[in-house]
Amino acid sequence: ELLATLTDVKPALSTGGLLVELSYLWFTGKHVLAYDGGLGVRMPLETPFECGVPGKVLMDLLKTSTLKEVFLDLVKDGLVLQMGRSKPVLTTLDIDRCPWKFPETLPKKGTATVPLTEGLFEALSQVLFLKTSTPTQAYHFGVTFVPKKSSLELYSTDSCSIAQAVVEEKIPTTVPKFVASWAFIERVS
Numbered sequence: 035e036l037l038a039t040l041t042d043v044k045p046a047l048s049t050g051g052l053l054v055e056l057s058y059l060w061f062t063g064k065h066v067l068a069y070d071g072g073l074g075v076r077m078p079l080e081t082p083f084e085c086g087v088p089g090k091v092l093m094d095l096l097k098t099s100t101l102k103e104v105f106l107d108l109v110k111d112g113l114v115l116q117m118g119r120s121k122p123v124l125t126t127l128d129i130d131r132c133p134w135k136f137p138e139t140l141p142k143k144g145t146a147t148v149p150l151t152e153g154l155f156e157a158l159s160q161v162l163f164l165k166t167s168t169p170t171q172a173y174h175f176g177v178t179f180v181p182k183k184s185s186l187e188l189y190s191t192d193s194c195s196i197a198q199a200v201v202e203e204k205i206p207t208t209v210p211k212f213v214a215s216w217a218f219i220e221r222v223s
Contacts, residue, residue, distance in 0.1 A: 037096050039077050043068045045221040046075040047089040055133045058086035069134035072217030076136045083108040086127035157188050157199035158223045166192035176215040181205040
């Protein structure tokens with residue numbers, strides 16, 4: 035269960051960069067989250083501690099274990115990951131260093147949301163190939179979503195060519211036209 039939850043959060047885990055906090059998994063006591071500077075993912079996970087832990091290191095260690103249960107314990111020196119007789123200690127960061135403050139309240143279900151369906155993923159695959167290497171306009175930074183009454187149109191452009199795909203699904207009327215960033219699109223597709 036722990037590894038499955040962390041795998042769901044992993045798409046928002048940064049693999050490099052200047053801010054070390056972006057490569058950490060953040061445990062809040064009720065959730066685990068990751069944020070790479072563009073995409074943030076939070077999943078429910080009850081833990082008795084609040085801190086940041088190096089995400090790749092923790093996940094790599096968990097993947098090496100064949101045990102069904104591991105134990106996590108916060109001590110003065112860091113987070114102890116007990117897997118049988120092995121007890122590696124991972125460095126931790128104070129929860130105040132978490133780079134992303136996930137909103138306390140989420141939008142009500144059905145308001146301004148676009149369901150992630152097979153049709154949407156298929157449409158994304160049809161427009162992903164067209165992006166500019168020198169973005170100058172807002173729509174260059176991702177895929178433009180244009181909700182219609184009974185469909186959702188997706189566009190990408192490099193200002194010379196344009197790619198369009200249509201998802202035949204009813205989208206709530208509260209969803210505005212928006213640009214989903216390339217970082218987000220690449221993580222979910």
